[in-house]
Amino acid sequence: MPSTMTEVAQPSPAFQMRRALGALLMLSVMMTVFWSQGVAARSLPDFTELVEENSGAVVNISTTTTPKNGGTGFHGLPFNERQLEQLPEFFQDFFRGQQSPFGGGPGNAQPRRSMGSGFIVSSDGYVLTNNHVVEGADEIIVRLNDRRELPARLVGTDPRSDMAVLKIDDGDDLPVVQIGRSRDLKVGEWVFAIGSPFGFDYTVTAGIVSALGRSLPSENYVPFIQTDVAINPGNSGGPLFNLDGDVVGINSQIYTRSGGFMGVSFAIPIDDAMSVFRQIRDKGTVSRGWLGVLIQEVNRDLAESFGLKRPRGALVAEVMEGSPAEAAGLQSGDIVLEYDDEEVQLSSDLPPMVGRTPIGETARLTILRGGEETVVDVEIGQLPEQSGARQPAPAGENSGSSAAPLGMTVKPVPAELADSLGVQGGVVVTDVARGPAFEAGIRPRDVITEINREKIASIDDFRDVVAALPDDRAVSVRVVREGRAIYLVMKP
Structure with missing residues:
Protein backbone atom coordinates (compact mmCIF):
# COMPACT_ATOMS: atom_id res chain seq x y z
CA MET A 1 0.00 0.00 0.00
CA PRO A 2 1.65 3.22 -1.15
CA SER A 3 2.41 5.93 1.53
CA THR A 4 1.22 9.53 1.27
CA MET A 5 3.66 12.41 2.02
CA THR A 6 2.67 16.07 2.61
CA GLU A 7 5.07 18.76 1.44
CA VAL A 8 5.22 22.06 3.36
CA ALA A 9 5.83 25.11 1.20
CA GLN A 10 8.97 27.04 2.21
CA PRO A 11 8.89 30.90 2.38
CA SER A 12 10.45 32.49 -0.61
CA PRO A 13 13.82 34.26 -0.21
CA ALA A 14 12.12 37.63 -0.90
CA PHE A 15 9.61 37.07 1.92
CA GLN A 16 12.36 36.07 4.33
CA MET A 17 14.26 39.24 3.40
CA ARG A 18 11.20 41.46 4.05
CA ARG A 19 10.61 39.81 7.44
CA ALA A 20 14.23 40.34 8.46
CA LEU A 21 14.11 43.98 7.38
CA GLY A 22 10.88 44.50 9.37
CA ALA A 23 12.48 43.05 12.51
CA LEU A 24 15.52 45.28 12.07
CA LEU A 25 13.27 48.32 11.58
CA MET A 26 11.28 47.52 14.75
CA LEU A 27 14.51 47.07 16.71
CA SER A 28 15.81 50.38 15.39
CA VAL A 29 12.62 52.20 16.41
CA MET A 30 12.74 50.73 19.93
CA MET A 31 16.39 51.69 20.33
CA THR A 32 15.63 55.22 19.14
CA VAL A 33 12.79 55.57 21.66
CA PHE A 34 14.91 54.29 24.53
CA TRP A 35 17.79 56.54 23.50
CA SER A 36 15.60 59.65 23.25
CA GLN A 37 14.09 58.92 26.65
CA GLY A 38 17.56 58.59 28.11
CA VAL A 39 18.68 61.87 26.52
CA ALA A 40 15.53 63.62 27.83
CA ALA A 41 16.16 62.27 31.32
CA ARG A 42 19.77 63.41 31.21
CA SER A 43 18.68 66.91 30.01
CA LEU A 44 16.46 67.48 33.05
CA PRO A 45 18.23 69.35 35.86
CA ASP A 46 19.56 67.43 38.85
CA PHE A 47 19.14 69.47 42.02
CA THR A 48 20.81 67.09 44.47
CA GLU A 49 24.24 68.75 44.64
CA LEU A 50 22.73 72.25 44.58
CA VAL A 51 20.47 71.41 47.53
CA GLU A 52 23.34 69.86 49.51
CA GLU A 53 25.52 72.92 48.91
CA ASN A 54 22.90 75.51 49.87
CA SER A 55 20.70 73.97 52.57
CA GLY A 56 23.11 74.97 55.33
CA ALA A 57 22.48 78.69 54.75
CA VAL A 58 18.67 78.35 54.65
CA VAL A 59 16.97 78.79 58.02
CA ASN A 60 13.61 78.16 59.61
CA ILE A 61 12.23 81.20 61.42
CA SER A 62 9.74 80.82 64.26
CA THR A 63 8.21 83.79 66.06
CA THR A 64 6.18 84.31 69.21
CA THR A 65 3.79 87.21 69.62
CA THR A 66 1.97 88.00 72.83
CA PRO A 67 -1.58 89.25 72.12
CA LYS A 68 -2.01 92.80 73.32
CA ASN A 69 -5.81 92.69 73.59
CA GLY A 70 -7.01 89.15 73.95
CA GLY A 71 -5.97 86.46 71.48
CA THR A 72 -7.05 83.68 69.26
CA GLY A 73 -7.14 81.10 72.04
CA PHE A 74 -5.33 78.60 69.83
CA HIS A 75 -1.85 77.63 70.99
CA GLY A 76 0.76 76.79 68.39
CA LEU A 77 -0.88 78.43 65.34
CA PRO A 78 1.57 77.88 62.48
CA PHE A 79 0.48 80.98 60.50
CA ASN A 80 0.56 84.69 61.11
CA GLU A 81 -2.30 86.99 60.12
CA ARG A 82 -1.17 87.55 56.55
CA GLN A 83 -0.64 83.85 55.93
CA LEU A 84 -3.95 83.11 57.65
CA GLU A 85 -5.80 85.36 55.20
CA GLN A 86 -4.75 83.04 52.37
CA LEU A 87 -6.71 80.13 53.90
CA PRO A 88 -10.40 79.46 53.24
CA GLU A 89 -12.78 81.47 55.43
CA PHE A 90 -13.81 78.47 57.54
CA PHE A 91 -10.20 77.81 58.56
CA GLN A 92 -9.66 81.50 59.26
CA ASP A 93 -12.60 81.47 61.66
CA PHE A 94 -11.42 78.20 63.20
CA PHE A 95 -7.85 79.30 63.83
CA ARG A 96 -8.86 82.74 65.08
CA GLY A 97 -11.03 81.06 67.68
CA GLN A 98 -14.34 82.57 66.53
CA GLN A 99 -15.77 79.07 66.08
CA SER A 100 -12.93 77.11 67.67
CA PRO A 101 -13.55 74.50 70.35
CA PHE A 102 -10.36 75.76 71.97
CA GLY A 103 -12.18 78.93 72.94
CA GLY A 104 -11.09 82.54 72.66
CA GLY A 105 -11.32 85.94 74.22
CA PRO A 106 -9.15 87.86 76.63
CA GLY A 107 -9.35 85.26 79.36
CA ASN A 108 -7.81 82.52 77.20
CA ALA A 109 -5.27 84.63 75.31
CA GLN A 110 -2.27 82.53 74.32
CA PRO A 111 0.98 83.61 72.65
CA ARG A 112 0.61 83.41 68.89
CA ARG A 113 3.29 81.49 67.05
CA SER A 114 4.10 81.57 63.37
CA MET A 115 6.84 80.26 61.17
CA GLY A 116 8.51 81.06 57.92
CA SER A 117 11.82 80.80 56.13
CA GLY A 118 14.91 82.90 55.54
CA PHE A 119 18.55 82.69 54.49
CA ILE A 120 21.91 83.91 55.78
CA VAL A 121 23.69 86.48 53.60
CA SER A 122 26.78 87.16 55.74
CA SER A 123 28.95 84.99 57.96
CA ASP A 124 28.46 87.40 60.87
CA GLY A 125 24.76 86.52 60.99
CA TYR A 126 22.60 88.80 58.82
CA VAL A 127 19.42 87.02 57.68
CA LEU A 128 16.88 88.09 55.06
CA THR A 129 13.20 87.17 55.26
CA ASN A 130 9.76 88.68 54.66
CA ASN A 131 8.36 91.44 56.81
CA HIS A 132 5.07 89.57 57.24
CA VAL A 133 6.97 86.60 58.75
CA VAL A 134 8.26 88.62 61.71
CA GLU A 135 5.80 91.50 61.88
CA GLY A 136 4.85 92.27 65.49
CA ALA A 137 6.94 89.41 66.89
CA ASP A 138 8.19 89.60 70.48
CA GLU A 139 10.64 86.71 70.05
CA ILE A 140 12.40 85.44 66.93
CA ILE A 141 14.23 82.09 66.85
CA VAL A 142 16.31 80.98 63.87
CA ARG A 143 16.85 77.23 63.41
CA LEU A 144 19.74 76.09 61.25
CA ASN A 145 20.15 72.94 59.22
CA ASP A 146 22.44 71.46 61.90
CA ARG A 147 19.53 71.79 64.40
CA ARG A 148 21.04 74.76 66.26
CA GLU A 149 18.40 77.22 67.48
CA LEU A 150 19.66 80.79 67.88
CA PRO A 151 17.84 83.95 68.96
CA ALA A 152 17.72 86.76 66.39
CA ARG A 153 17.00 90.45 66.71
CA LEU A 154 15.11 92.56 64.21
CA VAL A 155 17.44 95.07 62.54
CA GLY A 156 14.77 96.72 60.42
CA THR A 157 11.86 96.20 58.04
CA ASP A 158 10.55 97.63 54.79
CA PRO A 159 6.80 96.96 54.49
CA ARG A 160 6.67 98.42 50.96
CA SER A 161 8.80 95.54 49.67
CA ASP A 162 7.72 93.10 52.41
CA MET A 163 11.32 92.64 53.57
CA ALA A 164 12.92 92.27 56.99
CA VAL A 165 16.55 92.03 58.10
CA LEU A 166 17.47 89.93 61.15
CA LYS A 167 20.79 89.58 63.00
CA ILE A 168 22.07 86.43 64.76
CA ASP A 169 24.47 87.74 67.38
CA ASP A 170 25.46 84.37 68.85
CA GLY A 171 26.53 82.75 65.59
CA ASP A 172 30.13 82.28 64.47
CA ASP A 173 31.35 81.67 60.92
CA LEU A 174 27.84 80.88 59.69
CA PRO A 175 27.22 79.36 56.24
CA VAL A 176 26.04 81.86 53.62
CA VAL A 177 24.28 81.73 50.25
CA GLN A 178 25.76 83.03 47.04
CA ILE A 179 23.95 86.11 45.76
CA GLY A 180 23.09 86.10 42.06
CA ARG A 181 21.69 88.71 39.65
CA SER A 182 17.95 88.69 39.13
CA ARG A 183 18.34 91.03 36.15
CA ASP A 184 19.92 88.14 34.24
CA LEU A 185 16.88 85.86 34.70
CA LYS A 186 15.00 84.73 31.62
CA VAL A 187 11.47 83.47 31.33
CA GLY A 188 11.47 79.67 31.08
CA GLU A 189 14.68 78.94 32.99
CA TRP A 190 14.73 76.47 35.87
CA VAL A 191 14.65 77.68 39.48
CA PHE A 192 14.11 75.96 42.82
CA ALA A 193 13.16 76.92 46.37
CA ILE A 194 14.11 75.67 49.83
CA GLY A 195 11.81 76.46 52.72
CA SER A 196 9.48 75.21 55.44
CA PRO A 197 5.94 74.99 54.05
CA PHE A 198 3.45 74.20 56.83
CA GLY A 199 6.44 73.62 59.12
CA PHE A 200 8.02 70.84 57.03
CA ASP A 201 11.65 71.95 57.29
CA TYR A 202 13.96 72.06 54.28
CA THR A 203 11.40 71.17 51.66
CA VAL A 204 12.71 71.54 48.10
CA THR A 205 10.41 72.46 45.20
CA ALA A 206 11.33 73.32 41.63
CA GLY A 207 9.84 74.92 38.53
CA ILE A 208 10.50 77.59 35.95
CA VAL A 209 10.37 81.36 35.74
CA SER A 210 6.88 82.14 34.43
CA ALA A 211 7.18 85.92 34.00
CA LEU A 212 9.29 88.89 35.06
CA GLY A 213 8.43 92.37 36.28
CA ARG A 214 5.00 91.52 37.67
CA SER A 215 3.27 94.33 39.56
CA LEU A 216 0.93 93.48 42.42
CA PRO A 217 -1.61 95.90 43.92
CA SER A 218 -0.04 95.76 47.39
CA GLU A 219 3.59 96.39 46.31
CA ASN A 220 3.96 98.82 43.42
CA TYR A 221 7.70 99.28 43.94
CA VAL A 222 8.63 95.60 43.51
CA PRO A 223 8.90 94.08 40.00
CA PHE A 224 8.08 90.53 41.14
CA ILE A 225 9.44 87.33 39.61
CA GLN A 226 6.55 84.99 38.84
CA THR A 227 7.28 81.24 38.98
CA ASP A 228 5.39 77.96 39.05
CA VAL A 229 7.53 76.71 41.95
CA ALA A 230 5.28 75.23 44.66
CA ILE A 231 5.17 77.85 47.43
CA ASN A 232 2.90 77.53 50.48
CA PRO A 233 2.52 79.24 53.88
CA GLY A 234 5.85 78.72 55.63
CA ASN A 235 7.88 79.18 52.44
CA SER A 236 7.66 82.95 52.87
CA GLY A 237 11.06 84.58 53.16
CA GLY A 238 12.94 81.59 51.75
CA PRO A 239 15.41 81.80 48.87
CA LEU A 240 14.76 81.17 45.19
CA PHE A 241 17.83 79.68 43.48
CA ASN A 242 18.93 79.37 39.86
CA LEU A 243 20.82 76.38 38.47
CA ASP A 244 24.15 77.99 39.40
CA GLY A 245 23.12 77.74 43.05
CA ASP A 246 22.82 81.54 43.34
CA VAL A 247 19.91 83.24 45.10
CA VAL A 248 17.89 85.23 42.57
CA GLY A 249 14.80 86.02 44.65
CA ILE A 250 12.97 85.87 47.98
CA ASN A 251 9.72 83.87 47.90
CA SER A 252 7.05 86.23 49.12
CA GLN A 253 3.50 85.70 47.90
CA ILE A 254 1.19 83.28 46.12
CA TYR A 255 -2.00 83.69 44.17
CA THR A 256 -4.55 81.29 45.60
CA ARG A 257 -8.26 80.67 45.96
CA SER A 258 -7.84 77.63 48.16
CA GLY A 259 -5.19 78.79 50.65
CA GLY A 260 -2.53 76.60 49.02
CA PHE A 261 -0.35 76.49 45.93
CA MET A 262 -2.13 77.00 42.58
CA GLY A 263 0.83 77.35 40.22
CA VAL A 264 1.35 81.12 40.56
CA SER A 265 4.05 82.24 43.00
CA PHE A 266 5.89 85.54 43.35
CA ALA A 267 9.40 86.32 44.52
CA ILE A 268 11.17 89.61 45.29
CA PRO A 269 14.11 90.05 42.85
CA ILE A 270 17.39 89.71 44.72
CA ASP A 271 18.77 92.89 43.10
CA ASP A 272 16.01 94.93 44.77
CA ALA A 273 16.23 92.90 47.98
CA MET A 274 19.96 93.51 48.40
CA SER A 275 19.49 97.24 47.87
CA VAL A 276 16.91 97.25 50.67
CA PHE A 277 19.18 95.09 52.85
CA ARG A 278 22.16 97.44 52.51
CA GLN A 279 20.05 100.49 53.38
CA ILE A 280 18.53 98.81 56.45
CA ARG A 281 21.93 97.51 57.60
CA ASP A 282 23.72 100.83 57.10
CA LYS A 283 21.01 103.41 57.89
CA GLY A 284 18.16 101.53 59.52
CA THR A 285 15.67 102.91 57.01
CA VAL A 286 14.91 102.62 53.30
CA SER A 287 14.72 105.62 50.97
CA ARG A 288 13.10 105.45 47.54
CA GLY A 289 12.88 107.82 44.65
CA TRP A 290 9.65 109.75 44.20
CA LEU A 291 8.22 111.38 41.10
CA GLY A 292 4.87 112.47 42.50
CA VAL A 293 2.37 111.36 39.86
CA LEU A 294 -0.63 109.05 39.76
CA ILE A 295 -0.49 106.88 36.66
CA GLN A 296 -2.69 104.42 34.82
CA GLU A 297 -2.38 101.84 32.07
CA VAL A 298 -2.64 102.88 28.43
CA ASN A 299 -5.14 100.53 26.76
CA ARG A 300 -5.99 100.34 23.08
CA ASP A 301 -8.72 102.99 23.20
CA LEU A 302 -6.60 105.43 25.19
CA ALA A 303 -3.70 104.87 22.81
CA GLU A 304 -5.99 105.77 19.91
CA SER A 305 -7.32 108.88 21.64
CA PHE A 306 -3.78 110.13 22.39
CA GLY A 307 -2.44 109.35 18.93
CA LEU A 308 -0.28 106.35 19.81
CA LYS A 309 0.08 103.57 17.26
CA ARG A 310 -0.01 100.92 19.97
CA PRO A 311 -0.64 100.80 23.73
CA ARG A 312 2.51 101.65 25.69
CA GLY A 313 3.79 103.95 28.39
CA ALA A 314 2.36 105.27 31.65
CA LEU A 315 -0.44 107.83 31.46
CA VAL A 316 -0.16 110.61 34.04
CA ALA A 317 -3.63 111.00 35.55
CA GLU A 318 -2.63 113.45 38.28
CA VAL A 319 0.41 115.48 39.29
CA MET A 320 0.72 115.87 43.06
CA GLU A 321 1.10 119.34 44.49
CA GLY A 322 4.64 120.16 45.57
CA SER A 323 6.08 117.07 43.89
CA PRO A 324 9.21 116.78 41.74
CA ALA A 325 6.93 116.16 38.75
CA GLU A 326 5.14 119.47 39.32
CA ALA A 327 8.44 121.31 39.66
CA ALA A 328 9.61 119.80 36.36
CA GLY A 329 6.42 120.82 34.55
CA LEU A 330 4.82 117.42 34.05
CA GLN A 331 1.09 117.64 33.34
CA SER A 332 -1.90 115.35 33.56
CA GLY A 333 -2.37 113.75 30.16
CA ASP A 334 1.35 113.28 29.58
CA ILE A 335 2.35 109.73 28.67
CA VAL A 336 5.78 108.65 29.94
CA LEU A 337 7.37 106.57 27.17
CA GLU A 338 10.95 106.30 28.45
CA TYR A 339 12.71 106.73 31.79
CA ASP A 340 16.46 107.35 31.57
CA ASP A 341 16.44 105.87 28.05
CA GLU A 342 14.70 102.71 29.32
CA GLU A 343 11.41 102.03 27.55
CA VAL A 344 8.24 102.05 29.65
CA GLN A 345 5.99 99.39 28.15
CA LEU A 346 3.48 99.10 31.01
CA SER A 347 2.49 101.64 33.63
CA SER A 348 3.72 99.15 36.26
CA ASP A 349 7.25 99.49 34.84
CA LEU A 350 7.59 103.10 36.01
CA PRO A 351 7.37 102.91 39.86
CA PRO A 352 10.30 100.45 40.24
CA MET A 353 12.41 102.58 37.90
CA VAL A 354 11.72 105.70 39.94
CA GLY A 355 12.10 103.87 43.25
CA ARG A 356 15.61 102.65 42.34
CA THR A 357 16.80 106.15 41.41
CA PRO A 358 19.01 107.82 44.08
CA ILE A 359 17.45 110.80 45.83
CA GLY A 360 18.48 114.08 44.22
CA GLU A 361 19.55 112.51 40.92
CA THR A 362 18.12 113.93 37.71
CA ALA A 363 16.10 111.54 35.57
CA ARG A 364 15.43 112.03 31.88
CA LEU A 365 11.83 111.34 30.84
CA THR A 366 10.60 111.05 27.27
CA ILE A 367 6.92 111.95 27.24
CA LEU A 368 4.13 112.26 24.70
CA ARG A 369 2.30 115.58 25.01
CA GLY A 370 -0.14 116.93 22.47
CA GLY A 371 0.79 114.21 20.00
CA GLU A 372 4.51 115.06 20.05
CA GLU A 373 7.39 113.50 21.95
CA THR A 374 9.43 115.75 24.22
CA VAL A 375 12.08 115.33 26.92
CA VAL A 376 11.66 116.48 30.52
CA ASP A 377 14.38 116.40 33.18
CA VAL A 378 13.13 115.70 36.73
CA GLU A 379 15.12 115.88 39.96
CA ILE A 380 13.91 112.82 41.87
CA GLY A 381 12.71 113.43 45.42
CA GLN A 382 12.30 111.07 48.37
CA LEU A 383 9.16 108.99 48.61
CA PRO A 384 7.08 110.24 51.56
CA GLU A 385 6.42 107.74 54.32
CA GLN A 386 2.70 107.95 53.75
CA SER A 387 0.65 109.83 51.20
CA GLY A 388 -2.75 110.79 52.53
CA ALA A 389 -5.66 110.08 50.26
CA ARG A 390 -8.12 112.85 49.79
CA GLN A 391 -11.67 111.94 50.75
CA PRO A 392 -14.49 112.84 48.38
CA ALA A 393 -17.18 115.22 49.53
CA PRO A 394 -20.86 115.09 48.59
CA ALA A 395 -21.61 116.83 45.32
CA GLY A 396 -24.66 118.61 46.70
CA GLU A 397 -27.15 120.59 44.68
CA ASN A 398 -26.30 123.60 42.58
CA SER A 399 -28.55 125.89 40.63
CA GLY A 400 -25.96 126.75 37.99
CA SER A 401 -26.12 126.02 34.29
CA SER A 402 -26.42 122.49 33.02
CA ALA A 403 -25.84 120.69 29.73
CA ALA A 404 -26.95 117.30 28.53
CA PRO A 405 -24.99 116.14 25.46
CA LEU A 406 -23.50 112.65 25.23
CA GLY A 407 -26.18 111.34 27.59
CA MET A 408 -25.02 113.16 30.73
CA THR A 409 -26.02 116.23 32.72
CA VAL A 410 -23.35 118.41 34.35
CA LYS A 411 -23.19 121.41 36.68
CA PRO A 412 -20.45 123.68 37.99
CA VAL A 413 -18.39 122.14 40.76
CA PRO A 414 -19.48 123.40 44.21
CA ALA A 415 -16.73 125.24 46.05
CA GLU A 416 -16.79 122.76 48.93
CA LEU A 417 -16.31 119.82 46.58
CA ALA A 418 -13.59 121.62 44.62
CA ASP A 419 -11.66 122.33 47.84
CA SER A 420 -11.96 118.75 49.09
CA LEU A 421 -10.75 117.31 45.77
CA GLY A 422 -8.13 119.95 45.12
CA VAL A 423 -9.52 120.75 41.65
CA GLN A 424 -9.84 124.09 39.92
CA GLY A 425 -12.70 124.46 37.50
CA GLY A 426 -14.30 121.45 35.88
CA VAL A 427 -17.90 120.27 35.90
CA VAL A 428 -19.57 117.68 38.08
CA VAL A 429 -21.77 114.99 36.53
CA THR A 430 -25.23 114.91 38.10
CA ASP A 431 -26.93 112.35 35.88
CA VAL A 432 -25.91 109.81 33.23
CA ALA A 433 -28.28 108.15 30.78
CA ARG A 434 -27.55 105.51 28.18
CA GLY A 435 -25.12 106.92 25.67
CA PRO A 436 -21.42 107.54 25.00
CA ALA A 437 -20.76 108.87 28.52
CA PHE A 438 -22.32 105.84 30.21
CA GLU A 439 -20.48 103.45 27.90
CA ALA A 440 -17.22 105.21 28.76
CA GLY A 441 -17.77 104.55 32.45
CA ILE A 442 -18.66 108.11 33.50
CA ARG A 443 -20.94 108.13 36.53
CA PRO A 444 -22.75 110.70 38.70
CA ARG A 445 -20.46 112.63 41.09
CA ASP A 446 -17.52 112.36 38.69
CA VAL A 447 -15.77 115.70 38.15
CA ILE A 448 -14.70 116.21 34.53
CA THR A 449 -11.60 118.37 34.16
CA GLU A 450 -10.52 117.55 30.61
CA ILE A 451 -12.04 116.20 27.38
CA ASN A 452 -9.97 115.32 24.32
CA ARG A 453 -6.95 116.94 26.05
CA GLU A 454 -8.84 120.25 26.31
CA LYS A 455 -9.17 121.78 29.78
CA ILE A 456 -12.70 122.13 31.17
CA ALA A 457 -12.96 125.09 33.53
CA SER A 458 -16.66 125.91 33.18
CA ILE A 459 -19.96 124.90 31.65
CA ASP A 460 -19.18 127.05 28.60
CA ASP A 461 -15.87 125.23 28.11
CA PHE A 462 -17.70 121.94 28.38
CA ARG A 463 -20.23 122.91 25.71
CA ASP A 464 -17.60 124.29 23.32
CA VAL A 465 -15.33 121.24 23.62
CA VAL A 466 -18.18 118.75 23.26
CA ALA A 467 -19.52 120.57 20.20
CA ALA A 468 -16.13 120.27 18.51
CA LEU A 469 -15.55 116.58 19.28
CA PRO A 470 -14.63 114.40 16.29
CA ASP A 471 -17.13 111.70 15.41
CA ASP A 472 -14.66 109.28 13.82
CA ARG A 473 -12.43 108.34 16.76
CA ARG A 484 -8.24 110.32 42.45
CA ALA A 485 -7.92 111.23 38.78
CA ILE A 486 -8.36 108.65 36.02
CA TYR A 487 -8.65 108.77 32.25
CA LEU A 488 -11.60 107.18 30.48
CA VAL A 489 -12.24 106.72 26.78
CA MET A 490 -15.43 108.00 25.19
CA LYS A 491 -16.60 107.27 21.65
CA PRO A 492 -19.00 110.04 20.54
Missing part, protein backbone atom coordinates in the same frame (compact mmCIF):
# COMPACT_ATOMS: atom_id res chain seq x y z
CA ALA A 474 -12.32 107.85 20.52
CA VAL A 475 -11.46 110.74 22.82
CA SER A 476 -10.02 110.80 26.32
CA VAL A 477 -11.93 112.15 29.33
CA ARG A 478 -10.17 112.99 32.59
CA VAL A 479 -12.38 112.61 35.64
CA VAL A 480 -11.69 112.96 39.35
CA ARG A 481 -13.48 110.21 41.26
CA GLU A 482 -13.27 109.66 45.01
CA GLY A 483 -10.25 111.90 45.27
